Amino acid sequence: MPHSALLSDESYYHASVATEIYPTLQENAETAICIIGAGFAGLATAISLIERGERNVVLLDAETVGHGASGRNGGFVFGGYSLGERDLSAAVGVENARNLYQLSLDAVETIRQRIAKYQIDCDARYAGVYLANWFDDDRLLDAQQRFMRDTLGVEWQRISRQQLAERLHSQRYFGALFEENAFHFHPLKYARGIAKAIVAGGGRVHERSRVTQIVADGASWRVVTAQGAVKAREVVICCGGYIEKLYPALASAILPIATYVMVTEPLGERLQTALQTDAAVYDTRFAFDYYRPLPESRLLWGGRISIRERGAPEVARLLYGDMLKVYPQLAGTQVDYAWSGLMSYGRHKMPQMGKLPNGLWYGMGFGGHGVGPTTLAGEILARGLLGDAAALSKFAQWGLPSTGGAAGLLAAQMVYWYYELRDWLRE
Numbered sequence: 001m002p003h004s005a006l007l008s009d010e011s012y013y014h015a016s017v018a019t020e021i022y023p024t025l026q027e028n029a030e031t032a033i034c035i036i037g038a039g040f041a042g043l044a045t046a047i048s049l050i051e052r053g054e055r056n057v058v059l060l061d062a063e064t065v066g067h068g069a070s071g072r073n074g075g076f077v078f079g080g081y082s083l084g085e086r087d088l089s090a091a092v093g094v095e096n097a098r099n100l101y102q103l104s105l106d107a108v109e110t111i112r113q114r115i116a117k118y119q120i121d122c123d124a125r126y127a128g129v130y131l132a133n134w135f136d137d138d139r140l141l142d143a144q145q146r147f148m149r150d151t152l153g154v155e156w157q158r159i160s161r162q163q164l165a166e167r168l169h170s171q172r173y174f175g176a177l178f179e180e181n182a183f184h185f186h187p188l189k190y191a192r193g194i195a196k197a198i199v200a201g202g203g204r205v206h207e208r209s210r211v212t213q214i215v216a217d218g219a220s221w222r223v224v225t226a227q228g229a230v231k232a233r234e235v236v237i238c239c240g241g242y243i244e245k246l247y248p249a250l251a252s253a254i255l256p257i258a259t260y261v262m263v264t265e266p267l268g269e270r271l272q273t274a275l276q277t278d279a280a281v282y283d284t285r286f287a288f289d290y291y292r293p294l295p296e297s298r299l300l301w302g303g304r305i306s307i308r309e310r311g312a313p314e315v316a317r318l319l320y321g322d323m324l325k326v327y328p329q330l331a332g333t334q335v336d337y338a339w340s341g342l343m344s345y346g347r348h349k350m351p352q353m354g355k356l357p358n359g360l361w362y363g364m365g366f367g368g369h370g371v372g373p374t375t376l377a378g379e380i381l382a383r384g385l386l387g388d389a390a391a392l393s394k395f396a397q398w399g400l401p402s403t404g405g406a407a408g409l410l411a412a413q414m415v416y417w418y419y420e421l422r423d424w425l426r427e
């Protein structure tokens, strides 16, 4: 597999963003609301607060803004949750599922509006997303299209095999569904754009400020970092799959699950031998490929689900192989970037947001489908923090069941293998 001599664990996103540096917390600060974790969940909570007039917000990240899943993901901005639509409907009934799905679509719209409002230059391509059928069985797409329309009130356009073949030059697919209002963007530029808007709106952002302890301090909390502390009336924990040991009651309710991404060299006209669309693409398997064209005619390719992160060469090797299964005409393409990222999954695969009995707030468990839902969580948490907890009740049924620690991780890997095997047998 050809790869660039420069291949390192640095992501394409990191290499292609102008880095604004926010200071490490080095004082004893005081604020109304302290948010831990500057991924999309923490950023969305902060900006939602600021948009509602609460400027007394401090956002802390152990590393840098967007260091976690939010600054490394596939960049798909689309409706829905990690829990599939049918499972969602089975869990809460048609009416509630319809409402919850609509909330996720509203979040996609909120992101679109924020890009415009804060003039965030994040390579957004408003070109939709294809769900391409990996299996030679039209009933699968027909049934999904019907379900989306009749149950959730959402129109996904049916793309015939021939229509799809004109846009994706691959023998692998058998038609698609097209989500027209979905789009894709450079997630790290978006994350940093929101951080800038938070600071411009009066909030404070601190990078390289890992929280080591959260302790009750009278009616407030003391959030302790290596070089400083924040006294806050309210604290929100948004650490996703990177929470480690910060708060065991929350850490034990998620599994950190890895997925991988690579970016090719600029392909020039060669890109069009594979893709003649600006849209992003994923497929109907459990562990699907997800990919999209980038500026400079590069191709971003993501896939796989695993319980472990891998280094760049191994990620590049795996994904290069996956890419050639779909587009053998790209053989010989050089891989310039490859990286891993951690998602956080609750046992039920739905976002976890709310308030612990001791008063600490949390937003996590967005899994592999988190760009929209983190934005939605930010809105709901901000409203809750400002005294309107009504919307939180919509997610209350998905609590914090234990994911079983190391044994849970192993079980998850077995489940992934089982589903991958099932898809492989079905091919």
Ligand SMILES: Cc1cc2nc3c(=O)[nH]c(=O)nc-3n(C[C@H](O)[C@H](O)[C@H](O)COP(=O)(O)OP(=O)(O)OC[C@H]3O[C@@H](n4cnc5c(N)ncnc54)[C@H](O)[C@@H]3O)c2cc1C
Pocket: 036, 037, 038, 039, 040, 041, 042, 060, 061, 062, 063, 064, 065, 066, 067, 068, 069, 070, 071, 072, 073, 074, 075, 076, 077, 078, 209, 210, 211, 212, 238, 239, 240, 241, 242, 243, 244, 246, 258, 259, 260, 261, 290, 302, 340, 341, 342, 343, 344, 363, 364, 365, 366, 367, 368, 369, 370, 371, 372, 374
């Ligand atoms: C490779 C990859 C591809 C994906 N593709 C897509 C996609 O295309 N579309 C989609 O919708 N979703 C996708 N997802 C999922 C989506 O990115 C996540 O669900 C979402 O970004 C989670 O955001 P978050 O804020 O909860 O967590 P994160 O973005 O992981 O942020 C958590 C932050 O907390 C910080 N932190 C942790 N501990 C501490 C501490 N002690 N003190 C201070 N800070 C701390 C971390 O440094 C980190 O910045 C993908 C995920 C991955 C990993």
